[in-house]
Amino acid sequence: xxxxxxxxxxxxxxxxxxxxxxxxxxVTRQTFSKKVQDPSSxxxxxxxxxxxxxxxxxxxxxxxxxxx
Numbered sequence: 001x002x003x004x005x006x007x008x009x010x011x012x013x014x015x016x017x018x019x020x021x022x023x024x025x026x027v028t029r030q031t032f033s034k035k036v037q038d039p040s041s042x043x044x045x046x047x048x049x050x051x052x053x054x055x056x057x058x059x060x061x062x063x064x065x066x067x068x
Contacts, residue, residue, distance in 0.1 A: 002039030007065045010054045011036070024049055039066050 011018065022032035025046045035041045042050065047066055056062060 002041075002066050003064050004037050004039060006061070007036055007039050010056055010061075010065070014054045016053060021050065021053060024053055042066065 011021065018032055018036075019029045022029045025032060025042075027035070027046075035046075047062075050056070051062060056065070
């Protein structure tokens with residue numbers, strides 16, 4: 001299922017808009033919002049892009065967001 005609260009914190013801390021992040025991932029803002037509620041639904045490529053955009057570098061953070 002992943003941890004949407006942990007992902008939301010990274011999004012908020014980054015200062016980037018959800019619309020911008022959705023565009024970078026190639027999805028609509030609505031689809032992005034749904035995926036944020038279930039971070040495990042991001043594809044591997046989307047996860048890589050999102051981690052780069054949000055500067056998520058620690059494996060433990062990635063696991064908290066996308067795997068738990």
